[in-house]
Amino acid sequence: MTKKMGRVLAALGVCALMGASPLVTPAAQAGTVTETHPSITELGRLSQHGRWYADGEGRAFLTAGVNMVYKHAPYTPEAGGFNEDDADWLAAQGFDSVRLGLLWKAVEPEPGVYDEAYIESLRHTVRILADRGIVTLLDAHQDMYNERFQGEFAPDWAVIDDGVPSLLQVGFPTNQVLNVGLLRAYDNFLADREGPGGVGLQERYAAMWGHVAEAFRDEPGIMGFDILNEPWPGSAFPICYLSGGHCGPALDHLNALHQKVSAAVTTAYPEAIIHYEPYSMWNQGFNTRPAAPAATNTALSWHVYCTSNALFNSYIGCQIPDGQTFANAEAVAQDQHSATLLSEFGATDDRATLEGVTGLARQHMVGWQYWSYCGCNDPTTQNQLQQGIVADPQVPGPVTCDAVNQEKLSILAAPHLRAAAGTPTETTWDSASRTYRASWTADRVDGTGTFAAGSVSELVVPTVNFPEGYRLTVEGGHVVRNEESGRVLVASDGEGPVTVTVAPMA
Structure with a gap:
């Protein structure tokens, strides 16, 4: 096998086939190939309707994505090595969104002064992803506020700690409860203390976000803007825990x-x-009751990190708190009339954890974004060595087999329903039998009626779980296109429900 062919197979997630029999591609099994369809990013802006995202055709959009946040200066994904090769690989595995980190410190290095080169670098990455049908959630990432407290987020000029020292310094996340300087800085940010020029910190922060939104307004493939990653209540944190989230x-x-x-x-x-x-004690099952801001389109962006997994890299004892977190998200999304997105989970190689959380996501029909695409020398994570799917993206060239955690990929790159011409009612994956099932009705998620017969829905079936190919069974519809990339288009036969089952070749 040539080195070039090895790279092609690596992009498709079929490293195990090297030296084996030829791959039976999905296209070889497809019936009549009669129709193509634009990608999610080619269909226009995403919108929000109740607890659902919708694409430009009004189809319910359920994402399977990753996080890419580079936490070292100059804080760009490009500086971390993320480029077209990485985007190609993500698309080949069926990932369709990236939560892309931006740092306030990098956007606004001086009060009211914006670094346009930094913004342009992010915009370049967004365009690379959009060209491959991958949408971007821009995430203002923060962990422990500033490098002064062993974290990252705010510009140095926005750190108001009233002279309280940065002690104790014991790293992430424990500084959030022990470092008195960090707690004071959080308190002052939340209280909107006046900073340089007599302008409140929150006013500066909001203006920064307005500038970013203006820069990305006309970019294709923008999933939205994540206001602030894992906010922390400062010195009020004991109240949140003791009151169960109040x-x-x-x-x-x-x-x-x-x-x-x-x-x-x-x-x-x-x-x-x-x-x-929400405040980040949410991640362990506490409902901290965030309120949606007044806007036409809103989404609850939330995370799940079980304490025992963080401490012991084990899923034992996590089923109940994780289940509670999912229930909390559904309740808040319904109450606030917002979409719901699991925008972070993982940071582990533990199979039980990954299967447990993705299983809950399918049960609740919630899109997700795994943390993280790479380890990237992350200074503020629960498990830097095990968090990545791929090794260091700064290695030039396409993503190769030896750079990929294949076991983790087999869990995260399972089949999924990407865009339903209607309302999803079921998504399940049996990893033992490698059988996926998805169902949806024709009812539009925006409440304006039903999709007509012949409306096209989209699934993705990455090859990593089907080295010898797969078979599709469709009830209430038929396959109109089945691409080697694993992208499957299904048209409805009428206005009744559609069910698709994916299983290995017999």
Whole structure:
């Protein structure tokens, strides 16, 4: 086998086939290939309707994606080595979204001064992804506020700690409860203390976001804007835990921040989907009750990280708190009339954890984004050595077999329903038998009626779980295109439900 062919197979996720019998491709099994269809990014802006995302045709969009956040100066994915080769590989595995990190410190190095070169670098990455049918959620990432506290996020000029020292310094995430300087800086940010020029920190932050939204308003493939990653309530954190999630005035401060940013973003980009996050004790099952900001399109962006997995890299004891977190998300999304997105989970090689969380996501029909695409020398994560799917992307050239954690890929790159011409009612995956099942009705998620007969839905079937090919069974519809990339288009036969089953070749 040539080196070039090895790279092609690596991109398709079929490393195990090297030296084996020829691959039976999905295209070889397809019936009559009669129709193609634009990708998600070619169909126009995403929108939000109740707890669903919808693509430009109004189809329900369920994503399977990854996070790519580079936490070292200059804070760009490009600086971390992420480029066209990585985007090609993601598309080949069926991933269709990236939560892309931006750092306030990099956007606004001086008060009111924006680094346009930094923004252009992010825009370049967004375009690379969009060209491959991958949407981008821009995420203002923060962990422990600033490098002064062993974290990243805010510019140095936005750190107001009132002279309280940065002690104790014991790393992520424990600094959030022990470092008194960090707690004071969080408190002042949430309280909107005046910074340089007598301008409140939140006003500066909202203006920064408005500038970013203006820069990305006309870019294809924007999934939305994630206001603030894993906000922390500062010195109020004990109240949040002791009260089971009721953070008192600290919640009012966070809701006010979300509203200011939402107003700035939607002034520049009225159709933007505003993603708001709860205080991060949410991740362990505490409902910290975030409120959606006033905007046309909103989404609850939330995470799940079980404590025992973080401490012991084990899923034992996690089923109950993780199940509670999913239930909390559904309740908040319904109450706030927002879409729901599991925008972070994982940071582990533990199979039980990955299968447990993705299984809950399918059960609840929630899109997800795995943390993280790579280890990338991450200074603020629970498991830097095990969090990545691929090794260091700074290695030039296509993603090769030896750079991929194949076991993790087989869990994350299972088949999934990407876009349903209607409302999803079931998504399941049996990893033992490698059998996937998805069903949907013709009812539009925006409540405006039903999709007509012949409407096209899209699934993706990555090859990593089907080295000898797969077979499709469709009830209530028929396959109109089945591509070697694993992209499967199914047209409905009428206005009844459609069910698709994917299984290995007999």
